[in-house]
Amino acid sequence: MAAQAHLQEQIRHLPHRPGIYKYFDAEGRIIYVGKAVDLRKRVSSYFTKQDHNKKTQQLVKNIERIEFTIVDSESDAFLLENNLIKQHQPKYNILLKDGKTYPYLCITNERFPRVLPTRNKINDGSRYYGPYASVTGMNLILELIRALYPLRTCTYNLSPENVAAGKYKVCLEYHLGNCKGPCQDLIEEEIYNQHIQQIRNILSGNLTVAKGYFKERMMEAATDQQYELAHQYKLKLDKLDDFQTKSMVVNPSLSNIDVFSIASNEKSAFINYLKVMNGSITQTQSLEVQKKLDETDAEILAPMVMQLRQDFESESKEILVNVELPPLPLPGVKVAVPEIGDKRKLLNLSIKNVLYLRKEKESMNEKSKDVNEVRIMEQAKKDLRLKDLPRHIECFDNSNFQGDNPVAAMVCFRNAKPSKKDYRHFHIKTVVGPNDFDSMYEIVTRRYRRLLDEGASLPQLIVVDGGKGQLGMGVKALKDLGLWGQIPIIGIAKRLEEIYVPNDPLPLYIDKKSETLRLIQRMRDEAHRFGITFHRSRRDAATLKTELTDVKGLGPVTADKLLNKFKSVKKIKELSESELVSEIGKAKAKVLLDYFAQQDVPARSAE
Incomplete structure (x- = not known):
């Protein structure tokens, strides 16, 4: 891929050093940032390689200017590239996620700390844990902490002076058992801070200290015959065990x-x-x-x-x-x-x-495609005034050149998508000369007579490539088969892309931007391509057979054998004498080699 002259000049002056490079478009915007161990080699590869994909080719087309920065190492280039991508968000770079909105759990920096969720980290001495990948995951941990430890949730300033002065009264949370009332000095600060330290351990992924604490309290309560209290500690211990199970313990020896x-x-x-x-x-x-x-x-x-x-x-x-x-x-x-x-x-x-x-994700994309297909079929049903959703559509096209090797093709679409296993070719058998009308009658008749004989399902719509004439012959074929009225049939005229329906001299109006028209056009084009390909293969095969069978001493059976195996005369010419002998014998090989040698001798010019 050749670079513009001014870019080639820039590339020639790039150093063989590690660094980052920036590509700018015609409007001066950064469209790509990359890193390289060798700047000149990496940048020049964009313009010299011939096997780039379409996206890279489009990038190269849009490059108007190159800038670079030399760094000391590949690691430095990595960091600088990362920062520039985040800063400029170039069109052709993968945009890295920004984690600013991830939630945290905060243990506040105050007397009798609180534990609360937040998305904003403030440098006030509080401890932040996380961030958490989801709010749900964070809330599970927060619920565990609140179930295990009675912490305050109020925003009071619980300084020793305020508490001693009796400024605050216990709230509903105290009466519900969710708080031990530090606002009225009903819990010792040392015990409260022990709880906070255990919460820090839990948030750091270490449940051992908290489990040991509750197990010890449980045993003490049981020894003192305080069985109800022991049971409460047992429930808290169970909650920790349950949380640890959900946290997926992989192996205690695997840490950080x-x-x-x-x-x-x-x-x-x-x-x-x-x-x-x-x-x-x-x-x-x-x-x-x-x-x-x-x-x-x-x-x-x-x-x-x-x-x-x-x-x-x-x-x-x-x-x-x-x-x-x-x-x-x-x-x-x-x-x-x-x-x-x-x-x-x-x-x-x-x-x-x-x-x-x-x-x-791929399954969701497939479902999305299915939704699109249903939408297209529903639109086709509405535009073409059909009784049923056209899940199965067949389209016919004739292909002949001056009556030579007349053939036809039928393509099948199921759920608005090509069903290539159902495509069919037809050799025109009953029509002499280039007659599209009679050819259409023949192939429609042959197709649906066979489906009827086989008891196969019929399509919900037939499309014929052509105007009122071809459509009329398709209708005649359906009537002769007793299928008229059972399968809707339409024709698409090439010149103005008009859709014709039976018994109406005027074309059916369909919006030119309609997905229905695009679907019919796509089927018509696919049928034409499929038919032309078949016609060419027949024509080429006929031409090749004629050339070989014209060789005196070489019969049609030998010609067919060679063509079926090697596909073309050109490849047969490339065979060595020994290879030809092994295929058709020494005598016939000599005949064919003499023929090829004679064909290669240039004609003498007239004197």
Whole structure:
């Protein structure tokens, strides 16, 4: 793909150094940002390779100017590319997700802290946990905490002076048992802070401390014969066990690991992220990324690893992935593709999730297509005034050139889509010369007589390529078969794309932008293409057979044998003498070789 002269000049001056490059369009907008180990080689490849896909070809067409920035390493280029994509959101780059709207759980920085959900992190000394991939997941943890610990929800300033002065009274939450009344000094601050510390452990993925605390309290209460209190602690212990089960304990020895997997199709890439802390999966996120160019899975996943780690504030020192990634700018972090063991099982779980997401999205797309198809068929039913939804439509076309090798074709559409296994070719048998009308009568008659004989289902609509004449012959065929009135039939005239119905001299009005007309035109064009292809193959075969059978000493059986195997005279000419001998014997091979040699001798010019 040749570059414009001014771009070629720019490319010649690019350094063989790592860095990032920016492509600008004619309006000065950044349309693509990329990174490279060698800037000159990478940028020049856009203009020299011939096998780019259509999206990349379109990108190259729109490039008017190139800018670049040299950096010290590939890792630096990775980071700079990431930042520029987020800043400029170029048209041809994959746009990375922005995690600003993910929810957090906040333990407030105040006396008798509160635990509350928020989307805004404020630098006031409070502790934030998360972010969480979904509000539902966050609320499950919040409900667990409120079920285990009686925390205050009020916004009072519970300073020692205010509490001692008796400024506040207990509220309904106290009487319901959801709060221990710190506003009236009814719970010791030390005990309340013990609860807060256990909540911090739970939010960090460590349930051991909280479970040990409730188990110890339960045993103490049972020893003191306070069985009702012991039962309350037992219920709280059960809640922790239930939550830990739902948190999917994978292996206590696996701690602080990020797991990423990717699966893609032509249009999209699907990514799954698992965050493992203290042997449990504490965060999961699955997402779809639209491909902009022909990116590989590794090229898509590498920046998404960086982005998701940033969004979920991960500090894990180990990353598991299902594809080899380029070096990431993460000092001290190990990136691996495990093949066996518990880590492989963990990766397989992520892969299972991402494959399910891809299947689900593709299924939704298929359902969306089905909805579109029903809409098209309903519109056709309305426009053509049909009784039934045209789920099965057949379209006929004649193909002949000056009466030579007359053939016809029928294409079948089911649910507004081509059903190629139901396509049929016809050799015109009863018509002599180029007569489209009689040919149409023959093929319609032959098609539906056969369906009737076989007891096969009939279409809900027949389309014939042609105007009132061809339509009339199609109607005659249906009448002779006793099918008139059972199958609607229409004709489409080529010149003005008009639709004709039987017994009406005027064409049926259909909006030129209607999906019905587009469907009929598509069927007509497909029937024409299918018929022309068949006609050419017959014509070419007839021409080839004539050429070989004209060779004296070579009969039609031998000619057919060679043509059926090698398909063309050109390929037969390329055979060696020994190959020909093995196919048709020494004598016939000599006849054919002499014939080819004679054909290759140039004619003498007249003296």
